[in-house]
Amino acid sequence: MEPDKLVFVVDDDAPLRDSLADLLRSIGLRVETFASAQEFLQSKRPDMPSCLVLDVRLKGLSGLDLQKRLIAGDIEIPIIFITGHGDVPMTVQAMKAGAVEFLTKPFRDQDLLDAVQQALERDCKVRAQRAEIAELHSRFESLTPREREVMALVVAGLLNKQVAAELGTSEASVKVHRQHVMEKLGAGSLAELVRIADKLKIPTPT
Amino acid sequence: VTESAKSKNDVPLETSIPGGAVSLESILCTEELHRRPWRAPDHGRENRALVALVSALADSPGTILQTLAEEVLEVLQADSAGLSLLTNDEKRFYWAAIAGAWQPHIGGGTPRDFGPCGDVLDGNMPMLFTHWERRYPYLQSATPLAEEGLLVPFYVNGKAVGTIWAIAHHNRRKFDAEDLRLLESLSRFASTAYQAVASIDDLKFQIAEREKAETALQELAKGLEAKVRRLVDSNIIGIFIWGLDGRIIDANEAFLRVVGYDCEDLLSGRVSWRELTPDEWQASKERALAQLAATGVCDPFENEFFRKDGSRVPILLGAALFEEGRDEGVAFVLDLTERKLVAEEALRTSEERWRAVFDNSAIGVALTDLSGRLLATNSAYQKMLGYTEEEFGKVTFLELTHEDYREANWKLITELLEGKRKQFQIEKQYWRKDGSLIWVSNNVSLVPGTKSMPRFIMALSEDITARKQAEEAARASERRYHEVEMAHANRIATIGQLSASIAHEVNQPLASVVTSASACLRWLDTQKLDEARRSATRAMEEGHRASEIIGRIRALAKKAPPQKDWLDVNETIHDVIALARSEIQRNGVALETDLSEHVPLVLADRVELQQVILNLMMNAVEAMSGVSDGPRELLVRSGTDESEQVMISVQDSGPGIDPENLDHLFKAFYTTKPQGLGMGLAISRSIIEAHGGRLWATVNAPRGAVFQFVLPVGREQVA
Numbered sequence: 001m002e003p004d005k006l007v008f009v010v011d012d013d014a015p016l017r018d019s020l021a022d023l024l025r026s027i028g029l030r031v032e033t034f035a036s037a038q039e040f041l042q043s044k045r046p047d048m049p050s051c052l053v054l055d056v057r058l059k060g061l062s063g064l065d066l067q068k069r070l071i072a073g074d075i076e077i078p079i080i081f082i083t084g085h086g087d088v089p090m091t092v093q094a095m096k097a098g099a100v101e102f103l104t105k106p107f108r109d110q111d112l113l114d115a116v117q118q119a120l121e122r123d124c125k126v127r128a129q130r131a132e133i134a135e136l137h138s139r140f141e142s143l144t145p146r147e148r149e150v151m152a153l154v155v156a157g158l159l160n161k162q163v164a165a166e167l168g169t170s171e172a173s174v175k176v177h178r179q180h181v182m183e184k185l186g187a188g189s190l191a192e193l194v195r196i197a198d199k200l201k202i203p204t205p206t
Numbered sequence: 207v208t209e210s211a212k213s214k215n216d217v218p219l220e221t222s223i224p225g226g227a228v229s230l231e232s233i234l235c236t237e238e239l240h241r242r243p244w245r246a247p248d249h250g251r252e253n254r255a256l257v258a259l260v261s262a263l264a265d266s267p268g269t270i271l272q273t274l275a276e277e278v279l280e281v282l283q284a285d286s287a288g289l290s291l292l293t294n295d296e297k298r299f300y301w302a303a304i305a306g307a308w309q310p311h312i313g314g315g316t317p318r319d320f321g322p323c324g325d326v327l328d329g330n331m332p333m334l335f336t337h338w339e340r341r342y343p344y345l346q347s348a349t350p351l352a353e354e355g356l357l358v359p360f361y362v363n364g365k366a367v368g369t370i371w372a373i374a375h376h377n378r379r380k381f382d383a384e385d386l387r388l389l390e391s392l393s394r395f396a397s398t399a400y401q402a403v404a405s406i407d408d409l410k411f412q413i414a415e416r417e418k419a420e421t422a423l424q425e426l427a428k429g430l431e432a433k434v435r436r437l438v439d440s441n442i443i444g445i446f447i448w449g450l451d452g453r454i455i456d457a458n459e460a461f462l463r464v465v466g467y468d469c470e471d472l473l474s475g476r477v478s479w480r481e482l483t484p485d486e487w488q489a490s491k492e493r494a495l496a497q498l499a500a501t502g503v504c505d506p507f508e509n510e511f512f513r514k515d516g517s518r519v520p521i522l523l524g525a526a527l528f529e530e531g532r533d534e535g536v537a538f539v540l541d542l543t544e545r546k547l548v549a550e551e552a553l554r555t556s557e558e559r560w561r562a563v564f565d566n567s568a569i570g571v572a573l574t575d576l577s578g579r580l581l582a583t584n585s586a587y588q589k590m591l592g593y594t595e596e597e598f599g600k601v602t603f604l605e606l607t608h609e610d611y612r613e614a615n616w617k618l619i620t621e622l623l624e625g626k627r628k629q630f631q632i633e634k635q636y637w638r639k640d641g642s643l644i645w646v647s648n649n650v651s652l653v654p655g656t657k658s659m660p661r662f663i664m665a666l667s668e669d670i671t672a673r674k675q676a677e678e679a680a681r682a683s684e685r686r687y688h689e690v691e692m693a694h695a696n697r698i699a700t701i702g703q704l705s706a707s708i709a710h711e712v713n714q715p716l717a718s719v720v721t722s723a724s725a726c727l728r729w730l731d732t733q734k735l736d737e738a739r740r741s742a743t744r745a746m747e748e749g750h751r752a753s754e755i756i757g758r759i760r761a762l763a764k765k766a767p768p769q770k771d772w773l774d775v776n777e778t779i780h781d782v783i784a785l786a787r788s789e790i791q792r793n794g795v796a797l798e799t800d801l802s803e804h805v806p807l808v809l810a811d812r813v814e815l816q817q818v819i820l821n822l823m824m825n826a827v828e829a830m831s832g833v834s835d836g837p838r839e840l841l842v843r844s845g846t847d848e849s850e851q852v853m854i855s856v857q858d859s860g861p862g863i864d865p866e867n868l869d870h871l872f873k874a875f876y877t878t879k880p881q882g883l884g885m886g887l888a889i890s891r892s893i894i895e896a897h898g899g900r901l902w903a904t905v906n907a908p909r910g911a912v913f914q915f916v917l918p919v920g921r922e923q924v925a
Contacts, residue, residue, distance in 0.1 A: 013714050013718070015715070015718045015744060015747070015748050015751070016714060016715075016717055016718040016721070016748075018718075018744060019717070019718040019719075019721035019722040019725065019741075019744060019745075019748070020721055022721070022722060022725040022737075022740070022741050022744070023721050023722070023724050023725040023728070025725075025737075026724075026725045026728035026729050026732075026734075026737070026741075027728060057710075057788075057791065057792075059791070082717075084709065084710035084713050084714060084788070105713045105714065105716070105717035106713055106716040106717035106719070106720045106721075107717065107720075108720075109720065109721060109724030109725075112721075
């Protein structure tokens with residue numbers, strides 16, 4: 001069982017929806033099913049690694065429409081599309097918009113399960129990255145304005161002496177600020193600090 | 207034979223039969239006379255010939271032989287006729303009188319012992335020759351050649367003195383037994399007449415000395431009365447001398463035999479010839495008397511006399527007034543009893559034969575007067591129409607004819623009466639007495655009238671109902687076959703159009719089957735039997751769902767003759783929606799149904815009904831697919847109309863129909879779609895009409911079109 005991972009199934013064909021849920025549950029996944037895109041949008045979804053198995057052709061809002069809405073709403077969830085017949089332009093559109101897989105009915109069970117596993121892994125990664133960046137941000141927030149200035153110039157490749165000259169202070173005080181920045185952000189080396197700055201997308205002065 | 211006579215003879219004298227000549231038998235065909243068809247006796251003509259001979263005897267006895275030849279020619283309708291007499295030295299026959307084609311040969315003759323005349327006298331019997339020149343070569347110069355020659359011996363006072371003959375120069379004239387009878391009759395008469403004119407010696411003298419003979423004949427004519435007396439006394443025909451006052455002045459034995467009186471009865475003056483004639487025969491006698499008064503003679507005419515015993519005798523009567531005084535005359539009477547009997551018998555036999563033909567004919571025969579009133583009908587005709595002969599008497603054939611054919615039929619009758627056509631053939635329908643209709647083929651002609659019968663119309667009528675029905679059945683079956691073919695082609699085309707939709711409808715349950723089956727296996731791997739059972743059950747159900755859809759498509763694609771069952775139209779609508787749903791969705795059309803729960807069952811072919819609904823729905827979807835703005839709504843309804851018929855309508859919100867095109871919509875090959883065949887609506891309409899229903903289109907407000915149809919209701923109701 002992987003109760004910490006959740007698969008959403010949206011399909012207006014009840015028996016197929018039940019079959020999909022059944023298959024996913026048989027390998028120990030948590031599953032939630034919805035008969036329409038609207039139902040899915042209105043639902044309250046738990047914050048945990050998840051993915052969406054979505055029928056392209058739905059009554060009302062179509063699968064592709066739902067994908068657009070999610071992107072527009074900045075809701076990041078990996079999508080596996082299933083469709084009654086291979087429609088090439090539709091497949092291209094869905095994949096460009098970031099779909100994990102596009103399966104044509106009737107599909108092999110393993111293909112679906114592989115796609116779901118892949119989607120969940122991707123979601124896990126994305127979630128981990130998002131958590132790391134959030135942590136770095138909160139740390140970055142704890143820096144004083146002077147420390148942020150020192151950090152920006154250090155990651156831009158300036159020496160302590162040059163930073164002091166730039167800021168009109170002493171080399172010794174720069175050293176102290178630099179020490180505080182490294183400590184607050186948990187960077188063990190200059191290279192590590194540069195990577196963190198990159199993740200935080202701190203603009204580099206030119 | 208005189209030198210002058212000899213010089214006229216263009217036939218060389220030959221008395222020996224040349225070598226190689228054919229036998230007598232081979233030029234004879236006398237027996238054939240009795241085998242050939244007889245022509246009917248013409249007694250009037252025969253009697254006129256006799257009268258002519260009597261007249262010749264009275265007026266110019268010298269030409270009696272020529273008159274005889276002419277009468278033979280006339281009565282026998284021969285090409286040549288004549289009289290051969292034996293010369294004094296009995297070595298030759300002398301052609302004493304000839305009429306017709308051989309007239310130029312008059313005065314010629316044949317050898318006594320080597321020629322047809324000699325054969326006839328030797329045999330002492332009539333003979334019929336054919337191409338006698340084959341045996342007697344000298345006759346080759348007697349042209350034109352004789353195809354047939356009929357000869358009878360000519361007797362004077364019981365002694366054969368020559369022959370009377372008739373010749374046909376063409377094979378279109380074949381002598382028959384009646385000709386022989388006539389020739390013998392004329393021969394007998396001539397023989398008697400000749401005896402009255404001259405003795406054998408006179409005759410021989412006349413032959414030897416024609417000039418002298420004529421003089422002698424002139425002298426003989428002076429003593430005519432005595433000679434006429436001879437004719438009278440010969441009692442061949444009844445002769446009596448009469449007065450205009452009714453007296454019978456004199457009569458011969460033959461006359462007495464005819465009327466059954468004896469001499470005293472008549473001469474006593476007790477019997478008036480005027481009273482001998484029954485009332486109904488008076489008119490024809492009066493006509494004869496008028497002619498007699500005007501010309502002195504009357505043509506022989508048929509009459510009847512009372513016999514002494516009160517019975518009647520049919521007679522032929524001819525008379526002439528004597529020149530002097532003009533109040534007396536001579537009349538001859540010929541007893542027609544036997545001939546009448548023969549003629550009546552023949553007539554009756556003939557009548558019976560025709561009656562039997564009429565009655566037993568397998569073909570109906572109807573005779574009508576010129577106004578179409580039925581005069582006579584045979585049993586086949588009566589049976590055909592179910593009327594008795596008496597009932598037919600009250601109607602005209604036009605009243606029996608179906609209204610649709612009366613005008614044309616009467617036009618043809620009119621053309622017949624106007625002589626514009628001799629006959630016509632018409633196929634028409636008759637009303638039978640029981641009110642049913644039959645088909646007949648009639649051959650109609652106008653039968654010309656006779657003296658005693660006005661002209662009438664004859665129809666030969668054949669019942670061709672069975673043939674007509676078979677033809678109609680064949681046509682209907684062909685039409686039906688064609689319709690089934692077209693309907694099938696239309697269904698296949700529609701299925702083609704729906705292929706994407708159908709694939710989706712099939713793949714949906716198949717995906718479900720595969721997925722459920724996979725889940726089932728996985729549950730089994732982990733010993734989760736309840737879950738496994740649930741998955742397997744779903745897989746089975748979904749398998750059925752797929753097969754049902756495939757079954758519907760197979761039914762729709764199958765080409766089978768229509769088969770009517772009691773159907774719930776709502777079920778049929780659901781069947782169709784199941785196939786087209788995906789196609790409707792793909793075109794962004796919202797489908798709504800408004801199906802009445804209380805729709806009666808209809809007797810219809812399921813596949814054909816599905817086809818009609820599918821056609822209407824697909825048309826609606828296509829019509830709306832071209833609409834870029836506004837809603838795309840398809841509404842399918844079922845219900846009943848005010849007359850309780852089942853009504854189904856398909857309504858769309860498309861561009862609608864130009865009211866001008868409402869009429870064309872249902873015609874074959876009418877289409878507004880670039881890829882359409884234009885058959886869908888025409889086929890749909892013919893299907894609905896074949897079910898006794900109606901399909902039509904109306905304009906929908908504010909936009910779109912409504913196609914609806916009604917079907918007659920069965921007795922059973924949906925529970």
